[in-house]
Amino acid sequence: MGEPPATERADAARNRRRVLDAAKQLFGERGIAAVTLDDVVAAAGVGKGTLFRRFGDKAGLAVALLDEQERALQDRILNGPPPLGPGAEPVERLTAFVRTYVGYVARNTELVAMSQTSSPGARLRTGSHQFWRQHCEFLLASAGAADPGVRADILLAGLTAEQIGYWLHDQGRTPRHLANAVARTAQQLASSPTPR
Amino acid sequence: MGEPPATERADAARNRRRVLDAAKQLFGERGIAAVTLDDVVAAAGVGKGTLFRRFGDKAGLAVALLDEQERALQDRILNGPPPLGPGAEPVERLTAFVRTYVGYVARNTELVAMSQTSSPGARLRTGSHQFWRQHCEFLLASAGAADPGVRADILLAGLTAEQIGYWLHDQGRTPRHLANAVARTAQQLASSPTPR
DNA sequence: CACTCATTCGGACTAGAGTCCGGTTATGCC
DNA sequence: GGCATAACCGGACTCTAGTCCGAATGAGTG
Numbered sequence A, B: 001m002g003e004p005p006a007t008e009r010a011d012a013a014r015n016r017r018r019v020l021d022a023a024k025q026l027f028g029e030r031g032i033a034a035v036t037l038d039d040v041v042a043a044a045g046v047g048k049g050t051l052f053r054r055f056g057d058k059a060g061l062a063v064a065l066l067d068e069q070e071r072a073l074q075d076r077i078l079n080g081p082p083p084l085g086p087g088a089e090p091v092e093r094l095t096a097f098v099r100t101y102v103g104y105v106a107r108n109t110e111l112v113a114m115s116q117t118s119s120p121g122a123r124l125r126t127g128s129h130q131f132w133r134q135h136c137e138f139l140l141a142s143a144g145a146a147d148p149g150v151r152a153d154i155l156l157a158g159l160t161a162e163q164i165g166y167w168l169h170d171q172g173r174t175p176r177h178l179a180n181a182v183a184r185t186a187q188q189l190a191s192s193p194t195p196r
Numbered sequence C: 001c002a003c004t005c006a007t008t009c010g011g012a013c014t015a016g017a018g019t020c021c022g023g024t025t026a027t028g029c030c
Numbered sequence D: 001g002g003c004a005t006a007a008c009c010g011g012a013c014t015c016t017a018g019t020c021c022g023a024a025t026g027a028g029t030g
Helices: A010-030 A037-044 A048-055 A058-079 A090-107 A109-116 A127-142 A148-157 A161-170 A175-190 B010-030 B037-044 B048-055 B058-079 B090-107 B109-116 B127-142 B148-157 B161-170 B175-190
Strands: none
Touching: A010 A037, A010 A048, A010 A058, A037 A048, A037 A058, A048 A058, A058 A090, A058 A109, A058 A127, A090 A109, A090 A127, A090 A161, A090 A175, A109 A161, A127 A148, A127 A175, A148 A175, A148 B148, A148 B161, A148 B175, A161 A175, A161 B148, A175 B148, A175 B175, B010 B037, B010 B048, B010 B058, B037 B048, B037 B058, B048 B058, B058 B090, B058 B109, B058 B127, B090 B109, B090 B127, B090 B161, B090 B175, B109 B161, B127 B148, B127 B175, B148 B175, B161 B175
């Protein structure tokens, strides 16, 4: 969506940069909520159609702005050192992921919220979400948990910007406390059922 | 928000009914997505201001339409027979709640989605959500689970209309299968951590 | 350099949610 | 029944996301 096509015209590339830079600056100055897309295109000096053709919609713009961080995180998961990367036990990897992801969302609450705000279910169909889910599902399955698919979705549902923002800003929990609590929960979700 | 004030003028009551009836009918006829609030006020024969003063916003209207079912469910939890109502073991009550709630959302996906669609975090601050959370938190705590508050939120985050709609319509899971899987997950969340 | 044409630009336009306020009407009190 | 007042009504208005299409421009080609 935000990715440039294989071959991109020079003006297109220039304008994409302008939009991203303008958005980044405005969001930083005034807070995301106070910035309209008209503000962004005005500051970028491009037309409205340009922004929408490039990024699809508001959420797409947020995704593009988060892209770099997100790729870095995905790379640490695929190729980095344990416990986040391959090599550690599934449960360890899962809790490491959860802690890292909580931090990522906490550091970018507004932007992530914007990237998750669109038509119902859109969040669940984005490429990056599929990645997180597949990762969690794989780890849960490896740990022998029942219903790994459903549990992966539930876990990630608890890690939306909406939920984390609420815990942090409305309930006053600290990122540290949250990371611990959610990591414990993930660990519990991963353990095999105790037959009785 | 949708509740009438202690004493309500006759015309106000009449218009509230008209709006609710018109909305219910139009939603049933065309599907919620295809109905605008202008359609509703036109069909109800009232002005736009009337709708918004009464219901606050789109989500408020949905809440008002769901009100009856929601109250009934809450009543079964507070005063009904076990395992949903008081009397059963906490874990049993929790899984019973989860199953019932999945069914409730599955039967009203669109409306519940509409009631949860508004400014970020709004869902978490509604009265009814507080009720569900408090109920889950209480049961989780009674069962001896760690972090009952956080786990209640995570569990409920997995039961949004967005998520359930995705499981049902995009992944093709059946309500029955879903209820089972989520109930198992809830049970696991409720059990005490296995020290190792 | 001239030409072609696919790609991109950008601003006017649409749609729908939510606000505002002058006019109207119900209700309680004499 | 007549009156004062608070509550309510409703439609014109605003604000913003998202669409559309004629004009402009970049990039190969001979």
